[in-house]
Amino acid sequence: MKCRLCDSERLVSVLDLGATPPCELFLTTEDLDLPESTYPLHLRLCADCMLLQIPALVTPEDTFTEYAYFSSYSDTWVEHARQFVDQSISRLGLDRSSSIIEVASNDGYLLKHAVAAEIPCLGIEPSINVSTAAREAGIPTLTAFLDEALACGIREEYGPADLVVANNVYAHVPDLRGFTRALRTLVDDDGWISIEVHHALNLVTLGQFDTIYHEHFQYYTVLSAQRALAVGDLTVVDVELLDTHGGSIRLWARPSGAAGAPSPRVAAVLDQERQAGLHDIDGYRHLEPRARTARQELLRFLLDCRRQGLSVVGYGAPGKGNTLLNYCGIRPDLLEYTVDRNPYKHGRYTPGTRLPILEPEQLEKDRPDVVLGLPWNLEPELTEQLQFISKWGGRLVFPLPSLHTAIG
Template sequence: MHCRLCESSRLASVVDLGTTPPCESFLSEDQLNLPESTYPLHLRVCADCLLLQIPALITPEETFTEYAYFSSYSESWMRHAREFTGAAVTRLGLGPDSFVVEVASNDGYLLRNVVAAGIRCLGIEPSANVGAAARTAGVPTLTEFLTEDSARRVRAEYGAADLVVANNVYAHIPDLRGFTRALRTLVAEDGWISIEVHHALNLVRHGQFDTIYHEHFQYYTLASAQRALATAGLAVADVETLPTHGGSLRIWARPEAVAEPSPRVSELLVIEADTGLHAVEGYRSLREQAERVRQDLLRFLLDQKAAGRRVVGYGAPGKGNTLLNYCGIRPDLLEYTVDRNPYKHGRYTPGTRIPIHPPERIDADRPDFVLVLPWNLETELTAQLRHIGEWGGQLVFPLPAVRVVAPSPAEVAAR
């Protein structure tokens, strides 16, 4: 194994989560009697450039040709996209003569706001099914992967982009340096690139091991993102910390010739260094945190099983499938889970084979506990599920530590 950023062979183990299927490979009923392919899920850190990474054991084509994740099913994520678009238009002075490109634009969740603002835009989305949904919503979308070749073709046909948006895609690329060069090709010489990624500081500090799955090939600190961008002549001009996905970075990058780093860049680098993330030893605690959550969650579920109480899940996100497989949770402990995405209804979680139903199933069954798998949406889902308190139901959040939350009488009465 070699680091995909600097090619060093000095990769140190951080946490080994065993073997799991790809997190979005949901099973149909016909597939339940067939074998599943599983792959090692072992996070390592490069001792030389400190990029957190897993081996590229599956290809993006295997994951993203048809994809089960539609961004528009999260109300909080839609609000996040609207707020980002409004702020970016103001900050960068975007108007009718501007051009915005989003890479991995999914179902048009963000660019529909750009269309509404009268700004020319283009989505580049490899998944045919979600790209079709974007075009139906009126968002111009190309169905293909961003490569150096496709970036050159887009620039030749549409021109250079004033803003390139790359939200939650920079971790999904095994050819990190080639993809970074493609971003540089898309952006104008005085343009901007906005990249949102889960911050490795939160991954380690809060034990967020379930954000590790096969379609995430690497995990960034600001320092390692700086090193990656520099390989294509890009520099970090500004950075914001965000609450999304359990704690993310929004990195504003520009061509090196025009990038002037804001004070926030150096301030965050100091925070990362003080947390220990500029040395291999700073990552060692993640394994112990993952083991503690596994033990506590299994103990809770086994206790409820012994007491005859019903526990079901809410959500079927990729992170949930890492959690379920690592902990060995199957339908004997988690009867089923529900999800708002109709694509997943009637299917089963990969590896653990837990059935997925529409959310209305919870109201019909009135279980004692609902295990919230997309724990990062706690505020949104606590509001959506507060009515389970009417029958004494309680919510369970597995990370950063197992917590049981009962909706308050005031929340239930206000419904």
């Protein structure tokens, strides 16, 4: 394996999560009697450019041609997108003469706010089912994977964009260099690119190992993101620290010729990373023991619940939850089922661990003693949604960053 950014062969093991199935390949009833493919999930660090990465064993086409994740089912995420669009209009002075392109636009959860503001926009979304939902909602959307050829075609047909948005997609591309050059092609010479991605600072220091899965090929600090974007002649000019996904960074980048001096926030976050040891190999060695401790604590808790005769079910079926379930070896004897708001997942089963995924209304019917919140990054939203379980003395427990009770 070579580093996908700099081609170095000096890759250091950070965390080996074993072999798991792709986290978004939910099983149908018919699939349960068929073989299920698993792939190594082994996080490594490039000792030369400091990019965290896993081998590209599953292609984007395998994961995203039909996709189980619809962003609009998270109220928190839709509101986050609305605020971003409003702030971008104000910050960049966008109006009806401007243009926005979003890469990996999902079901239009973000661009619908641009449409409402009458700003011309275009979504690029590879998943057939999700992009269809976006178009049905009135969001102009191309069904395609972004590459350099497509970017050239879009620029020729639609012109360069004043703002290119790439939220939670920069980790999903195995051809990192080609994708970065495609972003540069989409944006005007004096335009802006906004990228949101989970911050490796939180991944390592808080032990958020469940954010590692096969569709996430790389994991960024600001330092490694700067080096990656430089491949496309793009310069990071500002960075914001966000609460989303357990702690993300919003990188504002511009073509280098228009970049100017970066904001003081860039140097401040780089300094945070440096103090945490993430600009050196040794800072990453803490992740593996943190992951092992989290697994042991969760299994101890679930086994204690079983010994006490308590019923335990899950809430949510996110990709991160499937990494957690598979790494911990949690099966229906410890977690009877999970529920999810997304109808696409109802009647299916979690990959690897094969937990039934039911409608949220099942909680009211069964009144479980404990609900395990798998999308722990949405704790405030889920805690509000699930207040009703306190009526029967139910507990809401989240497994990470450390095992804790939110209700009960």
